[in-house]
Each structure stands twice: as structure tokens, then as C-alpha cells.
Amino acid sequence: MKGYRSYMDRQKVSPELHRRLMELEERQSPSPSRQKHTPSSFRWQPLAVAACLCLVIGGSWLAFFGRGMGSGKPESMDYALDAAASAEAPAEAEEATAVEPAAAESIYSAQEDNGLADEAPAEAGLITETELEEAAQEAIPTQSGSGEEDLVGIYGPLLYAPEGYRLVYAHRTEEELLFRWEGSDGGEITARRIYSDPAALVRKEGGLAVYDGESYDWREPESLRQEGELWGFILDWSEYIECYTADLLPEELAAVAESFSSAVA
């Protein structure tokens, strides 16, 4: 691997990228006026065709059902902490003699079949109309705020959104980030990201799911259930890394809730 090492040693960020990275900090430092800014226009989203979920999970459903609940800390940080404790240790020159069967699927593959379609809808309590209404009390602005174009420029390329959708609004406060996408089909997606809360609350008027791409932000499911936040949630089947993303239609929410409740019961 000598060639690979020498090649990688030469790969460095360009001065241009370094400059852009430096500018990130300036843009991320909210001015006093920005901190106090309150969006001038709010609109309550209709709930008739409310939310979809995009689950990013590590592992399989079965793997999840077989493990206990975590401590509530984002697990990837646990890994980072664990890794940090030993990151300086020299690499082990171990040979992989006991080879397990290779994973059937690429860890990077998007697997569309989540096995939920056959689940019977149920009033499982995790996602209910009441909770939906409560969640809708969170106001998300629908008008682009002045002076936020730089944030749109930063976040636009970084956040995943369905085809045909573009970010038109991004607003940052001390506690949260608010986003709004507009689609070529006339649809609208709004999202609220709370810094102290790894789950992104995402909703789209009339259709498909969206997920904010923060896949390292694992959320301990039980705490999410207790808080009744429901627009988007992220589960962690972290025993396995095989990941897939599931786009769920509104009518599938109840089935997810049922599975979820079974898992945390």
C-alpha cells in the first residue's frame, strides 16, 4: 500500500476550498440582529396530507428488535468517544482468518422495501392525529427572509431533497434552523432542525418524504416517542451497518408507529 499512502499524503484541500471553509465560520456566526430576528410571516401547514418519513437506519428490523435500547446519547458519538480513546494505538497486524460471510448488500445501497407495506395500520400511539396537530403548532415561515441568501447558498447543495425541489429559504437562530423548499410541481417542503435535538422535523405538503441528510445523528427512539415529535425520525439499528432509506407515504405512518411501539415496548 506504499503507493496509496504516498498518493494520499499528497492530497490536500486546495487553497480555494480552505478559503471557503474559513468563510463558513463567518457565515455561521449569527449577528446580534440575526439572533433576534423573527420571521415575519408564518403559515400553518395543512395536515390532511401531512408527513412522510425518511428513515435512515443502520441494520435491519430484526436486528433492532433483538437489541436493547441505548442510553439516549447519539451512538455515533459513542463510537467517536470510544475510538478517541484508542485512536492513537498502532494498527493491529491481524490477519482476517475467521471470515464471516460477506454482507449480502452494500452498506451504501438504498433499499426501498422496508417491509411495512403489509403491516396493518394501527392506533399505536406514536403518531396520532393529535400529535400531528401538536407538531403543527411549530410555525415555519413561508416567505424568504431578507439577508438569508447566503444560508440558502450554503445549505442548498448540502441537504437532500426530492428531484425538482430547491431550497428557497434558510434561517438560522441560536436554537434552530428553518428551511423551505419549493418544488417544480408546486409542492412545498418545510423543515425545522433543532440543534439540541438530533431529529429533524420535516413535512411536505401533499406528498413525498424528505430527510435532512444528517445520518450521523442517531436518535434514541424512546425519547422521541415521549416527546411526541413525529414529522421525521431516525432510528438506529446500529448493530449492523447495512443501511437503507425508506420513503413512507402518509398512510404508512400508522404501520411504522405500530412497529416502533413494539420495538420499544
Add this chain to the structure above:
Amino acid sequence: MFGRKGRETSFESLLRRQEDRVYRIGLAILGNVQDAEDLTQETFLKYLEKRPRFENEAHEKAWFITVARNGAITRLRASHRRELPLELEIPTPGPEEREELEELYALPPEDREVIHLYYYEGWSTGEIARMTGSREGTVRSRLSRARGKLKKLLEEVEA
């Protein structure tokens, strides 16, 4: 507390410590300069959003590697969803590196990730397993599979 006693407190200092590492992970997994640059920007944006407190430099390193690696997975997954596979486009290797790089980049991204973390970052299979949330056996399996494909190259190195 790391970063609070005047040791390396500025964002620029942190950038200089971690930016190349993050970029290289992106290049290793994504195999594309533009995506590696985007990933680097995204990773530092996440840092600025969260401002995590690092206990020490090893913790800082692990955080950036973890976030960058997960960000790369997200990008690959999004490319799968859009049925637009990322194109391999890496900086030109030197003549003596070309064959090795070509074989390495013929491996799937998950194998390249393990190779990079193991051989370049110097992490053990156990450490990689903890960081990626995999079983150690799975990491070993991937490493073994990659080694098999790179056997010829490795034999040349060991000779």
C-alpha cells in the same frame, strides 16, 4: 478541556489539523474530487452547527472521521436513490502509483473505506468496527475481501 486553554482554539487551527484528513476520507470513499470537497465543507459546517467539545486531539480526530465517513455514506446513498452513480474522478496518480490506485478504486466504496481507515489512518479492525457500527467480523471480512483483490499488490509490497 481541549480547545479551552489556548492550545489550539481557533477554527483555523482546527481546520489545518483536520481538513486534509476529512478531504482524504471523501476522496477514498467517494472517489471524486468535487464530492470530496463538498463533503469536507459539509463536515465543517456540521462542526460549526454543533460545536462539540473534544476531550483531546484523538477525540477530535475520531469525531471528524466519523462524521466525514457518515456524510460520505449519505452522499452515496443519495446517488443510489437518484440512480446517478458518482463518477470516479481522482487527481492523477504518479506513474509508480497508477497501477495500485487503479486496482484500489476498482473496489467497492465500502472496501475502500476499510482499506483507507486500516492502512492509511492506521486503525485496527476493532476500532473501525466501533466507528462504523459494524461487527468486527464484518470489518475483517471486508478487509479480507479487499486484500484478496489486492493480493498481488500486497505481495509486491511485502517482498
